[in-house]
Amino acid sequence: MSRSIKKSKNNKFEKSVLLQWVGFFLVRLATYAVLFILIYFLYDIASKGYKSISWEFLTEAPRKGMTQGGILPAIVGTFLVTMITAIVAVPLGMAAAIYLNEYAGAGRLTRLIRLSIRNLAGVPSIVYGLFGVILFVNILKFGTSVLSAGLTLGLLTLPWTITASEEALKSVPDAYREGALALGATKWQMIRTNVLPYSIPGMLTGAVLGLARAAGETAPIMFTGAAFYLPYLPRSLKDQFMALPYHLYIMATQHHAIDKARAIAYGTALVLIVFIVIFNLGAIIIRARLRNKWRN
Amino acid sequence: MHSVKKKGFGSNLKESFFKNLFKISGLLTILTLLGIFALLLYSAVPAFKEIDLKEFFTSTRWDPTSPEEPEYGLLSMLVSSLLVTAGALFIAFPVGVAVAAYLSDVARPKTREIFKPVIELLAAVPSVVVGFIGITLIGPLIARVFKMSHGLTALNGSILLAIMALPTIISISEDALRAVPQSYTEASLAVGANHWQTLIRVKIPAARSGIIAAFMLGMGRAIGETMTVLMATGNARSFPHGFLQSVRTLTANIAIELGEVPYFTTHYYALFALGLVLFLLTFIINLTADLIMEKQKRKLL
Numbered sequence: 001m002s003r004s005i006k007k008s009k010n011n012k013f014e015k016s017v018l019l020q021w022v023g024f025f026l027v028r029l030a031t032y033a034v035l036f037i038l039i040y041f042l043y044d045i046a047s048k049g050y051k052s053i054s055w056e057f058l059t060e061a062p063r064k065g066m067t068q069g070g071i072l073p074a075i076v077g078t079f080l081v082t083m084i085t086a087i088v089a090v091p092l093g094m095a096a097a098i099y100l101n102e103y104a105g106a107g108r109l110t111r112l113i114r115l116s117i118r119n120l121a122g123v124p125s126i127v128y129g130l131f132g133v134i135l136f137v138n139i140l141k142f143g144t145s146v147l148s149a150g151l152t153l154g155l156l157t158l159p160w161t162i163t164a165s166e167e168a169l170k171s172v173p174d175a176y177r178e179g180a181l182a183l184g185a186t187k188w189q190m191i192r193t194n195v196l197p198y199s200i201p202g203m204l205t206g207a208v209l210g211l212a213r214a215a216g217e218t219a220p221i222m223f224t225g226a227a228f229y230l231p232y233l234p235r236s237l238k239d240q241f242m243a244l245p246y247h248l249y250i251m252a253t254q255h256h257a258i259d260k261a262r263a264i265a266y267g268t269a270l271v272l273i274v275f276i277v278i279f280n281l282g283a284i285i286i287r288a289r290l291r292n293k294w295r296n
Numbered sequence: 297m298h299s300v301k302k303k304g305f306g307s308n309l310k311e312s313f314f315k316n317l318f319k320i321s322g323l324l325t326i327l328t329l330l331g332i333f334a335l336l337l338y339s340a341v342p343a344f345k346e347i348d349l350k351e352f353f354t355s356t357r358w359d360p361t362s363p364e365e366p367e368y369g370l371l372s373m374l375v376s377s378l379l380v381t382a383g384a385l386f387i388a389f390p391v392g393v394a395v396a397a398y399l400s401d402v403a404r405p406k407t408r409e410i411f412k413p414v415i416e417l418l419a420a421v422p423s424v425v426v427g428f429i430g431i432t433l434i435g436p437l438i439a440r441v442f443k444m445s446h447g448l449t450a451l452n453g454s455i456l457l458a459i460m461a462l463p464t465i466i467s468i469s470e471d472a473l474r475a476v477p478q479s480y481t482e483a484s485l486a487v488g489a490n491h492w493q494t495l496i497r498v499k500i501p502a503a504r505s506g507i508i509a510a511f512m513l514g515m516g517r518a519i520g521e522t523m524t525v526l527m528a529t530g531n532a533r534s535f536p537h538g539f540l541q542s543v544r545t546l547t548a549n550i551a552i553e554l555g556e557v558p559y560f561t562t563h564y565y566a567l568f569a570l571g572l573v574l575f576l577l578t579f580i581i582n583l584t585a586d587l588i589m590e591k592q593k594r595k596l597l
Contacts (some may be wrong), residue, residue: 020492024402025309030394031403031411038418041429095321103315104322115586116325122513122582123332123575124520125423126547130571133554134335155328162325186307188314209420216422218521219547223554245424245523252428253527262432269425280420284413 002174009032031091036208042277045269051266058257061231066251067260076233077146082215084150084237085157089214090207093161100162101169118132121159126217128156132224147237149225157214164206168199201290205283212279214259216272218245244272333579336572343368343565347489352569356535358549360563368566370573372535376450376543380525381518383454388518389511391458392465393500396510399466400473401495401522419463423523430456430528442540448530451539456524459512469515472506472592473499505592512585516578522547545572 056070063069096113104110132152142148172195180190218226227240228250234241251265252258331486344352347368355369395415399408430452476499484494500507530542531552544552550567557564 004313016490016493020490023492023496027394027398027402030391034391034395034418034466035411035414038414041421041433044429044433045425087303092321092324092442092446095318096325097317098306099318099322103318113322113325115583116329119579119582119585120325120329122516122578123329124521124522124547124578126522126550127332127520127571127578130339130550130554130568131332131335134339134568135331138559139335152346158325158328186311189312191314213420213422216420216424218422218424219551222551245422248428249424249523249527252424254432269428269522270446272422273425274422276422277417280413284416 016186024060037221042273045255045266045273048070049266049268049270051269052263057267058271062229062264065257066229066264067257071242071244071264071271072246073230073233073242074244074247074268075271078215080146080234080241081153081221081225081243082211085153085214086207086211087164088151088154089157089161089210090204091159093202093207093210094165095249096158096162097165097169098191102187102195105266117162120155123156125156125217128152129220131155132220136225143238144225144227144240145238146224146225146234146241149221149241149243150237151219152220152224156217156220157210160205160210160213161207164210164283165199165203168202168206169195171202172198201286205286205290208279209283211274212283216245216276217251218243221246222249244268244275248272305321332353332570332575336575338570339565339568340572341565341567343562347566347569348563352566358533360553360557360566366563367561370546370570372533373544373546374573375551375571376529376536377519377547379539380450380453380457380529380543380545381515383450384457384518385511385515385537387454387458388461388465388514392462392510393469393507395462395466396469396473396507397495397500400470401491401499415463415466418459422525423521424458426456426460427524427527430524435528444540446530448528448542449540450529450536450543453525453543453545454528454539456528457518457521460521460524461508461518464517465510467568468510469503469507472503472510475506475592476502503592505588509585509589509592512588516581516585519581520547520574520578522551526551546570547580550574 057073058070058075061073062071096117099111100113104113129152132148132155136142137144142151176194176198177190180194181187185193217247221243225240226243226246228242230242248265248268251261251268252291255261282294352368352370354371355367356371356552357367357369357377359367361546388402399411403411431448434455435447435449435452438449439445440447440453480498480502481494484498485491489497525545529545529548531544532542533544534541535545550570553563554567557567
């Protein structure tokens with residue numbers, strides 16, 4: 001340090017120190033700005049939305065042309081669709097990840113699968129919606145229903161659950177695998193007894209994060225099953241349903257009395273965000289715990 | 297231990313059963329990607345029985361429900377998509393790389409551990425909520441600043457898409473910066489460069505491919521985003537002439553019209569043709585990003 005002070009007579013050196021200070025200041029400023037924006041958004045919705053939240057809001061159907069009442073059908077609809085999404089995306093995601101991490105070699109097929117996964121993750125959500133309309137609604141004749149929407153969201157979530165599951169599998173040390181194989185276990189025995197028990201918590205954490213994102217998607221369900229307004233809850237998988245994100249879209253843009261609907265829109269946005277933040281925090285906490293466990 | 301005894305024909309069968317089960321799940325991803333392409337193509341082709349392919353790509357007029365002469369030109373919407381995306385990247389790329397640099401090179405490990413999940417949380421905010429913020433917060437702000445009747449413009453969409461593209465750009469750029477071998481940094485510091493000079497002249501150039509890939513993936517994300525632009529950009533059909541105009545992107549147009557179009561009409565098929573264009577556009581962008589990242593990985597190994 002003392003040497004650098006002596007050197008600071010050197011003009012060029014002083015300039016570079018100043019530049020470093022300015023540079024670090026700018027990148028720090030950018031980061032704080034991003035955090036501020038996120039927090040401000042959440043604060044804005046929370047502060048305007050909490051007034052709408054009441055027991056009635058959470059447990060009743062919309063009334064009077066959706067200017068009063070609650071959002072229960074939307075909560076139930078989103079829950080149901082997310083269950084279907086989970087049934088599709090979680091087991092398939094785990095299975096594909098097991099194949100990639102435990103069985104697949106470095107061949108061309110493996111590269112092709114990985115390429116497909118990364119590209120599927122980049123397919124726009126509205127394109128998944130179009131795909132769902134053709135395949136599930138029309139070709140397979142599921143109609144616009146909970147089932148069609150759930151399957152569409154399932155495919156959209158698949159690349160995320162595969163990636164998360166693979167990450168969890170990678171975190172299991174190879175010694176666990178070698179130990180099992182050295183004792184004469186077959187590959188599947190090894191996976192079942194020495195790999196899966198240690199990776200399932202991580203896989204499920206990733207799955208929860210993926211499902212939280214799927215639950216917030218609107219474009220894929222708009223044309224595959226989500227309904228503008230339904231006074232009743234869906235009674236079968238072939239029924240249409242209301243969903244939180246779609247309800248928010250309707251209340252924010254399509255409603256005949258936007259001003260009256262604004263309070264409900266804020267309330268819906270808050271409920272949606274609270275769900276997603278809870279899921280995310282849960283997953284983050286579990287992940288942090290797991291990481292510490294591995295370290296010890 | 298007792299498993300050793302069990303090894304035999306039955307066990308082999310079980311082994312191959314599970315292996316194939318997992319393999320099929322893996323293959324399903326290829327099938328899904330091909331399926332999306334094939335079914336979009338299958339549903340887009342009938343549109344061109346009535347629509348001239350050249351008109352579709354070069355006309356700026358899209359008016360499928362016109363009583364006299366329906367028109368199917370995607371150019372206005374394509375340019376709108378690109379305009380909003382360009383604006384978004386203009387904001388999100390410098391900010392995203394700066395945040396990535398902060399997280400990888402400036403922040404203390406503890407700070408980083410807190411900030412990373414928060415930025416992940418930003419990625420989890422649903423696009424419909426971002427669109428809602430565009431209507432209630434950013435839009436009115438734009439209207440006030442530029443003294444307009446409403447703020448539902450391309451600029452609004454760009455700002456919101458920038459926010460949505462940030463998590464992608466940040467996390468991929470940060471990975472790229474962290475993948476730069478420690479020896480590069482040490483060598484640079486050893487010859488007397490300070491941390492800032494090392495970051496700017498050594499690490500960022502070394503991580504260049506990854507950062508370009510982050511740019512591409514952010515672009516893919518922004519072009520394909522639907523709800524946000526649908527809610528926040530006003531959806532005017534005219535050809536865009538600037539950021540302070542209402543625009544209608546490809547994604548928004550599909551979302552608006554698919555709800556009201558009768559099934560299996562030329563208009564219906566034309567919307568799938570738009571979907572196909574969108575799919576191919578994002579596919580090419582993502583594939584390019586992918587190739588760049590692969591190259592980077594091989595270089596650093």
